[in-house]
Amino acid sequence: MRGPAVVILAAGKGTRMPPDLPKVLHPMAGRPLLSHVLDTVRGLQPDRVLLVLGHRAAEIEAAVATEDVEIVLQREQRGTGDAVRASGAALAGFSGTVLVVYGDVPLLRSETLAELLELHRQENNAASILTASFEDPGGYGRIVRDTAGLCTGVVEQRDLAPGQETIQEINSGIIAFEAADLFPALGQLQPANASGELYLTDVIGLLYRSGRRIGSYHLRDAAEILGVNTLEQLYEVERVHASRLRNPAPPCELCAAAARVARAAGAASGDHLLLGSGELAGLKVALQPFNNGHLLAFPRRHVTTLLALTPEEVAELAHWVRRGESALRAVYPFDALNMGCNSGTGEHLAFHLVPRWGGDISFLPLLAGLKLIPETPARAWKRLSEVMS
Numbered sequence: 001m002r003g004p005a006v007v008i009l010a011a012g013k014g015t016r017m018p019p020d021l022p023k024v025l026h027p028m029a030g031r032p033l034l035s036h037v038l039d040t041v042r043g044l045q046p047d048r049v050l051l052v053l054g055h056r057a058a059e060i061e062a063a064v065a066t067e068d069v070e071i072v073l074q075r076e077q078r079g080t081g082d083a084v085r086a087s088g089a090a091l092a093g094f095s096g097t098v099l100v101v102y103g104d105v106p107l108l109r110s111e112t113l114a115e116l117l118e119l120h121r122q123e124n125n126a127a128s129i130l131t132a133s134f135e136d137p138g139g140y141g142r143i144v145r146d147t148a149g150l151c152t153g154v155v156e157q158r159d160l161a162p163g164q165e166t167i168q169e170i171n172s173g174i175i176a177f178e179a180a181d182l183f184p185a186l187g188q189l190q191p192a193n194a195s196g197e198l199y200l201t202d203v204i205g206l207l208y209r210s211g212r213r214i215g216s217y218h219l220r221d222a223a224e225i226l227g228v229n230t231l232e233q234l235y236e237v238e239r240v241h242a243s244r245l246r247n248p249a250p251p252c253e254l255c256a257a258a259a260r261v262a263r264a265a266g267a268a269s270g271d272h273l274l275l276g277s278g279e280l281a282g283l284k285v286a287l288q289p290f291n292n293g294h295l296l297a298f299p300r301r302h303v304t305t306l307l308a309l310t311p312e313e314v315a316e317l318a319h320w321v322r323r324g325e326s327a328l329r330a331v332y333p334f335d336a337l338n339m340g341c342n343s344g345t346g347e348h349l350a351f352h353l354v355p356r357w358g359g360d361i362s363f364l365p366l367l368a369g370l371k372l373i374p375e376t377p378a379r380a381w382k383r384l385s386e387v388m389s
């Protein structure tokens with residue numbers, strides 16, 4: 001599959017930053033903000049990378065001279081819609097996904113963008129917005145939804161209708177578009193104000209009204225979309241970056257198990273409580289505190305929603321769910337097996353298999369004193385792997 005074209009917007013003036021450097025060349029952790037964004041984008045293996053420059057373009061272009069990026073000049077800074085439109089000529093023959101990001105968001109992760117793109121593809125969206133929620137969303141464009149929960153548009157702060165101020169879900173500005181939808185819609189944009197600015201977010205409403213589907217991917221770590229417009233914000237991203245280095249996110253339990261499989265060429269591993277795995281999916285005993293017989297059937301890729309699964313992965317997951325049920329039945333003869341799935345929580349997708357006994361076999365009593373399997377995960381792994389071998 002072909003990678004996206006990534007359009008990085010970096011034409012803004014950054015008038016609230018010290019003038020010794022263009023805004024996106026101010027350093028975080030000793031490297032320009034823009035270098036961090038370029039690294040993030042490279043992680044997606046993009047087909048093209050376009051950098052839209054305007055203010056102090058020559059200095060920025062010189063700073064990225066060794067990078068494989070295409071420079072696009074925005075002559076006058078007439079809004080985000082105009083900035084993306086400036087890349088239209090360069091992308092004239094491009095027919096895939098266009099991902100719009102910003103040169104001043106150094107904390108953004110490649111994994112986040114990959115998940116946004118995966119959702120965009122799976123849902124067959126015209127546009128997919130990276131969103132976040134803030135207690136105090138003042139200043140940000142808000143995500144407006146219809147009664148079915150589908151995104152219908154983005155309303156900027158000053159255009160909020162009564163009642164809309166309470167919306168906490170905001171537009172990060174980072175949006176994946178289909179090129180075939182994006183550029184015609186950009187051509188229809190009307191200036192949003194007297195200075196003739198064109199807003200990229202107005203494209204969302206246009207596409208929705210033309211019957212196209214708009215998706216969204218909600219960030220759990222809202223720090224990823226922090227932009228830098230002031231020195232205070234530069235200190236803030238530096239602080240968050242440093243704390244990430246000191247306290248790296250613990251590796252995902254299921255990715256660790258999958259990595260173990262890859263290294264051990266399919267051998268089951270008691271260390272990771274793995275009961276078996278194939279090319280695409282695996283089965284393991286859950287860690288504490290879920291040692292009451294929970295098994296996890298999980299895709300080996302780190303995906304966080306059912307929508308991201310391929311039909312092949314679904315088939316292999318079903319295989320491991322069945323093998324898990326028969327192993328549990330052999331070791332702990334139960335009355336019923338409950339199954340839960342964590343799609344959309346931001347965690348690695350998994351199906352939990354939970355044996356149940358007695359008259360009440362619904363899921364809720366899990367919270368209140370249900371009968372547990374009196375074994376440690378390691379012991380459960382040992383007995384289950386014996387019946388599976």
Ligand SMILES: [Zn+2]
Binds near residue numbers: 254255348
């Ligand atoms: Zn994972």
